[in-house]
Amino acid sequence: MGISWFGRGKPRPSGSAAPGPSAALADAGAVDILPVAVSTGRPTPAQALDMLKAGNAAFLSGDTQLGHVTAKDLEPLQGGQKPIATIVGCADSRTPPTILFNQGLGRLFIIRVAGNTVDRRGLASIVYAVKHLDCPLVVVLGHTGCGAVAAAESVFDGKSELDPSLEEMIVPILPAVISARHKGGHNLARLAVEENARRVVARLLTADTALAEAVEKGAIRIVAAVKDMSTGRVDFLPDEASA
Numbered sequence: 121m122g123i124s125w126f127g128r129g130k131p132r133p134s135g136s137a138a139p140g141p142s143a144a145l146a147d148a149g150a151v152d153i154l155p156v157a158v159s160t161g162r163p164t165p166a167q168a169l170d171m172l173k174a175g176n177a178a179f180l181s182g183d184t185q186l187g188h189v190t191a192k193d194l195e196p197l198q199g200g201q202k203p204i205a206t207i208v209g210c211a212d213s214r215t216p217p218t219i220l221f222n223q224g225l226g227r228l229f230i231i232r233v234a235g236n237t238v239d240r241r242g243l244a245s246i247v248y249a250v251k252h253l254d255c256p257l258v259v260v261l262g263h264t265g266c267g268a269v270a271a272a273e274s275v276f277d278g279k280s281e282l283d284p285s286l287e288e289m290i291v292p293i294l295p296a297v298i299s300a301r302h303k304g305g306h307n308l309a310r311l312a313v314e315e316n317a318r319r320v321v322a323r324l325l326t327a328d329t330a331l332a333e334a335v336e337k338g339a340i341r342i343v344a345a346v347k348d349m350s351t352g353r354v355d356f357l358p359d360e361a362s363a
Contacts, residue, residue, distance in 0.1 A: 265349040
């Protein structure tokens with residue numbers, strides 16, 4: 121797979137070949153990921169995951185260039201989009217996937233809702249990304265300090281009543297809270313966030329046959345991850361079902 125990078129980064133010598141994923145990842149120390157990247161081929165699920173890990177490393181080191189994005193960067197994307205990953209994330213304003221993973225325009229297909237859960241419309245969006253955009257990777261991204269998970273914990277502990285207007289946000293998270301309590305540990309809040317992300321992954325693997333078959337064939341991966349709110353680090357969680 122070759123990748124052509126567009127933006128305001130280091131100029132490529134005239135006539136030189138576009139760097140492939142191995143070259144992009146080899147530069148992970150500098151991570152010269154530019155505002156817009158137009159893919160000329162589909163990365164494998166493993167390559168896409170490595171790109172996200174390298175992007176998060178760049179974010180943590182401060183070596184990012186996304187602040188240079190302008191309207192002109194939309195021009196290479198007029199012909200369509202080929203995102204390397206679909207991110208199912210929380211609506212929290214402190215967790216923007218493009219910044220966390222240092223990925224420019226056209227790189228991520230993003231679905232965000234408080235608590236990073238998935239309803240029928242969210243599922244349809246994911247299936248669309250996989251089937252019609254040929255997206256190789258789906259990441260369910262939770263984060264520490266999640267207000268939706270905290271609200272579910274409060275209801276479970278009897279500290280607050282279930283607000284009918286928030287029922288569709290809280291109820292899907294309650295099983296994750298229960299699972300975390302059964303497992304126990306010193307950080308139940310973090311564990312509940314992890315369990316919530318894992319449960320969404322499990323649901324995706326059973327809710328749609330197309331997704332399940334694509335995972336079975338190795339065409340895509342569906343993984344869970346958690347962003348640490350205090351550091352910005354994204355940890356990808358082990359999940360045998362999605363490997």
